[in-house]
Amino acid sequence: MCASGAIVHIADAAKQLETSEITIRRDLSDNDSGILRLGGYLMFASDNGERYSLSHAQGTNTQAKIEVALQAAELIAPEDTIFIDCGSTLPHLASRIPQNANITVVTQALNIAEIVARIEGVNLILLAGIYHAESGSFSSETALKMLQEINITKGFFSAAGVHETEGVTCFHFHEVAVKRAAIARSQRRFLVADTSKWGKLRPATFAQVNEFDAWIGKPGHGPSPSAAP
Known part of the structure; x- marks a missing residue:
């Protein structure tokens, strides 16, 4: 069927x-x-989210993920405070953050934090709490409170599915609160998802496509928008 x-x-x-x-x-x-x-x-x-494996996802559709991450990396500018979401696409963005550019990275994802911690001259804010191994991310009320005090210039968000009527979705409901809070605190918001996510519906909706300034990787669209504020 x-x-x-x-x-x-x-x-x-x-x-x-x-x-x-x-x-x-x-x-x-x-x-x-x-x-x-x-x-x-x-x-x-x-x-369903209960069957999702981050380790498995990291080995699938790799080239497409790298391509959208490269476009997203072009948007990062010196002195930015950026939010980098969890998942298997955005580690390719995190690894391309420039050194010594006075950039602050905010994330709830362990795999992102491990990459950023090794980049010289980059500040890291880890939104810690209960660790969810299936998504490699943390969630907590403390994380949400921390986000309320951070001014994010650009937020980069991943998705497991983008559906025409149901919106931007992920596998796990514990991800939603942090994603929503980061969207609210971001001056500019970018959805970073390759074309394989289009038409897929996952259990938890966390946004609508029109909440983002741009969808990097949107089917039928070319280069990413300008990094200028």
Whole structure:
């Protein structure tokens, strides 16, 4: 009915199977079918956040991730305070932060912090708390309070899915509060996600596409916007 990573509306699935939406909903609730229902959409349960592996994601679609990260890196300017989100795309951005440019990096992601800590002349603010190994990130009320005191000039956000109607999504609900707080504190906001994320619906929505100044990696679009304020 749907390939891994793809989504199908229940109404469309009912037409394909020549049955009713009620029957599909009932069958999914009664059986371990391997298909997950999120609102009015269907997706494979293997794509649910509980099955997500950061280590696995780091080895997939690598070249596309590097390309969008390179575009995003062009936006970083001396004296910026930047937020770098968790995930497997933005480590490629973190590794390209210039040395000794009086840049401050704010992140909740352990893999980002490990990279930034080795860059000379860069300040690191780690939003610590409870560590979630599946996403390699931290979450806590303390992290949210810390964000309220930080003026972020540019925020770089990753996504596991970008859906036409449901917005920008991630696998894990614990990521949402930090992402939302960082979006609110960022003067400029950039979604950094390659084209493979388009049309994918993940369990947790954290933003709408129009909340970002630009989507770096958007299907059909070329170079990233100017870094000028």
